Structures are given as C-alpha cells and as structure tokens.
Amino acid sequence: MTPSKRPYRHQREPRIDIARVGESGSILALAAASFSVPDLNAAASAAERAGYRLIVASDARALVSGRTETGEEMNFVVDSALDEASAEDVAGLVLPGGRRAVDTLNDSNAALRLIQDVFASGRPIFAAGEALTILSEVSGKETGEANAALALGGEVFAASGETARDDVAKAFAEALQPGKSKAA
Numbered sequence: 001m002t003p004s005k006r007p008y009r010h011q012r013e014p015r016i017d018i019a020r021v022g023e024s025g026s027i028l029a030l031a032a033a034s035f036s037v038p039d040l041n042a043a044a045s046a047a048e049r050a051g052y053r054l055i056v057a058s059d060a061r062a063l064v065s066g067r068t069e070t071g072e073e074m075n076f077v078v079d080s081a082l083d084e085a086s087a088e089d090v091a092g093l094v095l096p097g098g099r100r101a102v103d104t105l106n107d108s109n110a111a112l113r114l115i116q117d118v119f120a121s122g123r124p125i126f127a128a129g130e131a132l133t134i135l136s137e138v139s140g141k142e143t144g145e146a147n148a149a150l151a152l153g154g155e156v157f158a159a160s161g162e163t164a165r166d167d168v169a170k171a172f173a174e175a176l177q178p179g180k181s182k183a184a
Contacts, residue, residue: 024051027176028085028118029094030111031058032104037066037074039096039128039148042165046173047092054094057085059108067098083110087117091176097129106134124175125151128165132158150175 027047029040044054057080058064065073087093093115095105105111115138118125127135128148136143139156143149146158148168152175159168 024176025091026053026055026089027092027094028055028057028080028090028114029096030082030085030105030114031056031060031064031066031076031078031096032098032101032108033060033065034098035064035066035101036097036129037068039098039131039165040066040076040094042128042169043094043096043126043172046166046169047094047176050173050177052091052173052176055079055085055090057082057114059104059111066096066101082108082114085110085114087114087121087123090118090123092124092126092172093118094172095125095127095131095134097127097131099130102130102134105131112138119151119154122153124172126168126172127151128168 029044031040048054056064056076056078058078059082060078062078063075064078065075068074095115115134119138125135132143132146132149135149135151135156139151141156143156143158146160147164149156149158150168150171
C-alpha cells in the first residue's frame, strides 16, 4: 500500500518557517507565573505557521515561568511589561490558563484594560482553561463548560472536548489572516 493510500494517516502540520515568523504581524500573550504552557504553545504555534510573531507581556521582569501538563516548569522571555503593551500593536491576543496565573491577571488593571481593548477592537482572542473566566467577564458572554474559546468581532465561540484547544488555536490563526473566514 502506498503511503498516500494508508487509512487514517495523520496529517502533519506544516513546519514553521523561521524566516517568515513576524512577516504577518505580532500576537500578544499575557502570561503570569504558573501559566499553562500547552495553552500558549497551541495558539503560538498555529499563529507562527501563519507568519505571526509571539510577544509575551507579563508582570514579571525578564522571565516568566509556566507549567507543562506534567508539572514541569518552563521559562519564557518577557518582551513587554503589562502596562506597556498596547492593543493597537497586535493582531490578536492569547490568554493561557493556569489558576494562579489567571488570578494574577485578574488582579491587574493593566491586563484587564488590555483584554477589554482587544475585545472592543474585534481582534481575535484565544483563551483556554481558567482564562475563560476572564474572557467571560470582559465579553459578558458565557462559555459554559468549555475548554477553550475564540473571541472575535464581539462574539465568543466556545469549544469543549479533547481537541478543543487545538481546534480553537487553528480558528484563532485563521481569524488573524485578513480575507479568510472569521467564524469558528
């Protein structure tokens, strides 16, 4: 049987072309200590495949640590302070989950103002896990028992299930692309 005729063959994601990252613009991730690394990686890798560069904003100074699904700590370079980040400078926003991280963002006026500005602009917002509570508060829309959601054009599209985070990440990356379908 030839490789193309194999049943149930998994489709590979296209590789990220490092030379193209940033050509399309930037996306902003709001990250506080103990944020969910898998949530950030899902949205960032989908956006990077579309040519977008990730900027990390945090209340941390140089590095912010997140947690993997196995509880390991990973550090990410902070590109911007929360109060210096601007909604006008980015094509979309990423809100990774993590209870402690979300509590920290909820206590930050700068973070909440930035989320409100991006939501009001109609730009796409990817939220996963515990970050759905912030998105619900800012948007006034309920997400129910969802695992991830995409806010776009004043609406919130929530998804649940095993593949919800990856499905919403793909919809987020598509929503960043001008001229493509914007519905989740």
